[in-house]
Amino acid sequence: MATVTLTxxxxxxxxEVEDRTLLVQFLRENLNLTGTHVGCDTSQxxxxxxxxxxxxxxxxxxxxVQAAGSAITTIEGLAxxxxxxxxxxxxxxxxxxxCGFCTPGMIMTAVDMINRHKANGSKLDEKTIRxxxxxxxxxxxxxxxxxxxIEAANAAMA
Amino acid sequence: MGMEGIGxxxxxxxxxRFITGKGRYTDDFRMPGMHHAAFVRSPHAHARVxxxxxxxxxAMPGVIAVLDGRQLTGDGIGNLICGWMIHSRDGSxxxxxxxxxxxxxxxxxxxxxxxxxxxxxxxxxxxAAEAVVIxxxxxxxVVDPVAAMQAGxxxxxxxxxxxxxxxxxxxxxxxxxxxxxxxxxxxxxEIHNNRLVPNAMEPRAALASYDAAExxxxxYTTSQNPHVARLVLSAFYQVAPEHKLRVIAPxxxxxxxxxxxxxxxxxxxxxxxxxxxxxxxWTAERSExxxxxxxxRDHVTRARIGFDANxxxxxxxxxxxxxxxxxxxxxxxCVPTYLYATxxxxxxxxxxxHCNVKAVYTNTAPVDAxxxxxxxxxxxxxxxxxxxxxxxxxxxxxELRRKNFIRSFPHQTPVIMAYDAGDYxxxxxxxxxxxxxxxxxxxxxxxxxRGRKRGIGLSCYIEACGIAPSAAVxxxxxxxxxxxxxxxxxxxxxxIEILTGSHSHGQGHETTFAQLIAExxxxxxxxxxxxHGDTDKVQFGMGTYGSRSGAVGMxxxxxxxxxVEAKAKKIAAHLMEADEGDIVIENGEVKVAGTDKKLxxxxxxxxxxxxxxxxxxxxxxxxxxxxxxxxxxxxPAGAYVCEVEVDPDTGTTQIVQFVAADDFGVIINPMIxxxxxxGGIAQGIGQALLENAVYNADGQLVTASYMDYAMxxxxxxxxxxxxxxxxxxxxxxxxxxxxxxxGAIGSPPAxxxxxxxxxxxxxxxxxxxxxxxxxxxxx
Numbered sequence: 040m041a042t043v044t045l046t047x048x049x050x051x052x053x054x055e056v057e058d059r060t061l062l063v064q065f066l067r068e069n070l071n072l073t074g075t076h077v078g079c080d081t082s083q084x085x086x087x088x089x090x091x092x093x094x095x096x097x098x099x100x101x102x103x104v105q106a107a108g109s110a111i112t113t114i115e116g117l118a119x120x121x122x123x124x125x126x127x128x129x130x131x132x133x134x135x136x137x138c139g140f141c142t143p144g145m146i147m148t149a150v151d152m153i154n155r156h157k158a159n160g161s162k163l164d165e166k167t168i169r170x171x172x173x174x175x176x177x178x179x180x181x182x183x184x185x186x187x188x189i190e191a192a193n194a195a196m197a
Numbered sequence: 198m199g200m201e202g203i204g205x206x207x208x209x210x211x212x213x214r215f216i217t218g219k220g221r222y223t224d225d226f227r228m229p230g231m232h233h234a235a236f237v238r239s240p241h242a243h244a245r246v247x248x249x250x251x252x253x254x255x256a257m258p259g260v261i262a263v264l265d266g267r268q269l270t271g272d273g274i275g276n277l278i279c280g281w282m283i284h285s286r287d288g289s290x291x292x293x294x295x296x297x298x299x300x301x302x303x304x305x306x307x308x309x310x311x312x313x314x315x316x317x318x319x320x321x322x323x324x325a326a327e328a329v330v331i332x333x334x335x336x337x338x339v340v341d342p343v344a345a346m347q348a349g350x351x352x353x354x355x356x357x358x359x360x361x362x363x364x365x366x367x368x369x370x371x372x373x374x375x376x377x378x379x380x381x382x383x384x385x386x387e388i389h390n391n392r393l394v395p396n397a398m399e400p401r402a403a404l405a406s407y408d409a410a411e412x413x414x415x416x417y418t419t420s421q422n423p424h425v426a427r428l429v430l431s432a433f434y435q436v437a438p439e440h441k442l443r444v445i446a447p448x449x450x451x452x453x454x455x456x457x458x459x460x461x462x463x464x465x466x467x468x469x470x471x472x473x474x475x476x477x478x479w480t481a482e483r484s485e486x487x488x489x490x491x492x493x494r495d496h497v498t499r500a501r502i503g504f505d506a507n508x509x510x511x512x513x514x515x516x517x518x519x520x521x522x523x524x525x526x527x528x529x530x531c532v533p534t535y536l537y538a539t540x541x542x543x544x545x546x547x548x549x550x551h552c553n554v555k556a557v558y559t560n561t562a563p564v565d566a567x568x569x570x571x572x573x574x575x576x577x578x579x580x581x582x583x584x585x586x587x588x589x590x591x592x593x594x595x596e597l598r599r600k601n602f603i604r605s606f607p608h609q610t611p612v613i614m615a616y617d618a619g620d621y622x623x624x625x626x627x628x629x630x631x632x633x634x635x636x637x638x639x640x641x642x643x644x645x646x647r648g649r650k651r652g653i654g655l656s657c658y659i660e661a662c663g664i665a666p667s668a669a670v671x672x673x674x675x676x677x678x679x680x681x682x683x684x685x686x687x688x689x690x691x692x693i694e695i696l697t698g699s700h701s702h703g704q705g706h707e708t709t710f711a712q713l714i715a716e717x718x719x720x721x722x723x724x725x726x727x728x729h730g731d732t733d734k735v736q737f738g739m740g741t742y743g744s745r746s747g748a749v750g751m752x753x754x755x756x757x758x759x760x761v762e763a764k765a766k767k768i769a770a771h772l773m774e775a776d777e778g779d780i781v782i783e784n785g786e787v788k789v790a791g792t793d794k795k796l797x798x799x800x801x802x803x804x805x806x807x808x809x810x811x812x813x814x815x816x817x818x819x820x821x822x823x824x825x826x827x828x829x830x831x832x833p834a835g836a837y838v839c840e841v842e843v844d845p846d847t848g849t850t851q852i853v854q855f856v857a858a859d860d861f862g863v864i865i866n867p868m869i870x871x872x873x874x875x876g877g878i879a880q881g882i883g884q885a886l887l888e889n890a891v892y893n894a895d896g897q898l899v900t901a902s903y904m905d906y907a908m909x910x911x912x913x914x915x916x917x918x919x920x921x922x923x924x925x926x927x928x929x930x931x932x933x934x935x936x937x938x939x940g941a942i943g944s945p946p947a948x949x950x951x952x953x954x955x956x957x958x959x960x961x962x963x964x965x966x967x968x969x970x971x972x973x974x975x976x
Binding site: 074141143172180183 | 211221398450704875877908
């Protein structure tokens with residue numbers, strides 16, 4: 040067992056974890072932040088994506104102890120109070136979700152994607168969006184409206 | 198229609214919780230004292246269980262029980278059943294082998310549950326499951342359904358000699374044989390409709406608790422139909438009587454059929470929660486989903502179709518072997534029969550059809566309905582053979598289809614179905630136009646210059662939804678009726694709760710169903726709550742599958758609203774001293790037509806509950822229920838066009854465009870309908886291009902993770918071009934047909950027709966992987 044201390048959604052938290060405890064388990068079980076999901080066991084589906092120090096990571100393949108000292112943002116911490124993040128708003132506006140299970144990971148990936156391209160000054164077109172969604176699987180939407188939502192959010196965040 | 202009524206693109210009410218991480222899925226619930234179940238699953242496809250040594254696992258930290266199949270059956274828990282009786286052509290009933298939720302003597306597929314560990318954490322339960330030592334006597338296995346019927350094949354169930362579950366037929370074999378014998382041209386194809394794993398993104402889960410004081414169970418579970426789950430768990434598995442079992446299916450992360458069935462894990466969690474005295478939760482790992490969720494498709498089919506000299510179809514003969522896996526899942530028997538062979542007429546006027554289906558046990562996971570359920574298999578046969586015939590006859594595939602379209606309705610096919618409405622020319626023309634079919638030759642020539650093989654393929658599908666008229670399905674062997682129920686509760690302040698037996702697991706019912714209120718009374722959808730998925734709240738329901746929630750579920754709501762409207766009008770007429778027939782309700786107001794007399798909707802509702810001044814003899818309150826039993830199936834139909842480019846060096850296929858023109862009847866929310874079509878097409882493209890559940894000869898599932906099973910990803914798919922054409926369904930009050938499965942039904946043949954058109958070889962199996970396409974090009 041080890042004690043980990045980290046910042047989650049702006050709040051400092053600490054907890055006792057086993058060495059094998061994954062970050063996603065710590066978020067879900069210890070902190071009751073159940074918006075981050077587990078959809079596979081092989082780091083493929085992306086339902087577990089959160090931000091660690093501003094970068095998208097898969098919390099199902101990160102140990103809780105690896106997150107010690109870092110700042111984690113989960114889907115629950117993305118909105119500014121009742122003000123939705125533009126990516127959240129765009130997913131709703133463009134029907135970019137159906138069952139909602141992959142959605143938190145999709146949104147966290149999309150936020151990271153848009154931020155990175157803005158920082159680089161690189162263009163985020165449909166082909167790039169599709170290529171960069173390769174690590175997030177959705178079974179409901181066929182991705183069509185997820186792509187539309189990310190395009191719209193990217194424009195809104197200009 | 199108003200801003201939020203029928204036809205409006207209302208944004209989804211449910212999205213707020215999903216985009217903020219506040220959805221509540223089964224695995225998100227926890228209970229005081231909760232323990233975790235981990236299943237010990239058979240590593241062998243076929244084996245006898247000689248003995249189980251639990252001692253090491255029982256001694257591990259946190260473990261409170263290690264349970265086996267003999268204990269389960271010893272406590273009176275019944276076997277799993279298939280709820281649809283099919284009779285073979287010799288009149289004998291289907292041969293169903295016993296399926297215990299935990300195996301007692303024999304395991305029949307890799308993943309079959311052989312024991313379960315209950316421990317105080319998931320990690321400890323899983324670790325202890327690894328420590329259970331089972332001594333297996335490994336038996337020979339068979340995974341190929343055709344081989345399973347051969348003499349000398351390993352036998353799975355003593356009840357089913359030669360592994361044959363049924364040998365069923367529909368149609369007039371002699372008439373078809375005669376038609377084929379005298380045909381001017383006969384086209385023949387052999388195809389394998391590949392086995393798929395549904396892969397809802399939320400893995401299956403169950404959380405069961407037993408309240409000893411009340412002798413009452415609660416089950417949270419990932420179900421598309423919680424009332425059916427309660428019924429089956431009670432009536433057949435003897436877990437608890439219905440009034441002592443509450444089933445809650447909260448937010449459910451996709452289903453696609455795989456969450457219709459009542460699986461061993463739910464039964465075991467309920468049983469174990471009583472036996473151990475603690476709440477028991479199980480959540481599947483993805484590899485468990487691959488092994489133990491019901492799979493889909495897996496048909497081997499030979500089909501022959503005959504044409505006269507005018508290219509009119511004269512007869513169609515189909516012989517199919519359907520692989521049902523190691524056990525008969527809940528609705529497995531009806532998928533390759535009444536959901537398959539009854540759709541073999543496609544959009545075409547065919548006088549003579551015969552289909553024989555042999556359903557077979559093999560040492561593989563059980564196979565049941567997966568998005569489309571029988572109709573994708575039928576459409577693949579029909580649309581592959583039509584395209585093949587057009588090529589053999591040297592005809593434009595669109596023209597051959599037009600020559601055979603049904604154009605007058607109602608149309609009785611020779612395979613039970615009576616199509617009620619449709620306009621197949623309209624959807625085909627819309628699709629061809631959107632795809633610029635006429636300009637294809639120029640695009641192909643241009644691609645050729647770039648060294649690419651370009652191809653185009655069509656698919657004109659039909660399906661049967663709105664499942665289903667209860668008496669009709671009862672006569673065909675169904676163990677249940679397939680009506681739906683609804684309750685509309687109007688509160689004293691005028692807000693409304695709709696309680697529905699349908700279940701939303703991505704379909705947006707909370708929005709679409711509320712739109713019926715906006716349409717009817719002019720109230721905002723924000724004033725409406727839609728409740729579903731809890732047997733303690735909703736009186737009863739048959740759940741969501743077979744694209745039935747619109748045509749059947751919403752028709753029940755419509756019927757309940759008729760009663761609410763009638764009572765509200767009576768009250769308003771009494772209060773305003775007007776004739777009941779002069780009352781109109783619009784924009785949230787209750788008015789006397791032709792006068793300036795009116796009341797607010799909320800005033801009428803309040804009057805219903807204060808009951809100070811109601812018409813003589815009227816009961817207080819404003820709450821109505823309805824059960825709706827459909828008069829017929831509904832028949833969505835449409836035309837899909839797929840255009841591809843194949844890289845001849847690698848065999849890689851790129852989808853250049855995908856066009857869908859669908860007729861779903863009346864559409865409530867076009868935004869949601871488009872989303873359903875997108876998702877369905879993606880699954881169909883997945884089947885045709887990427888996905889394949891592969892068992893090796895020993896019965897090991899070699900595609901049991903996302904590393905090995907090719908799920909469609911964003912960069913595998915194009916954006917889609919959609920359109921709809923409306924013919925109103927005459928058999929339900931809203932004129933709806935259903936849209937949930939069309940994409941998955943119509944798209945595989947369009948894609949395979951396009952690739953085979955591109956490469957000039959018609960012989961190509963699904964999924965059309967680069968290696969298969971390359972091999973077909975060089976065959």
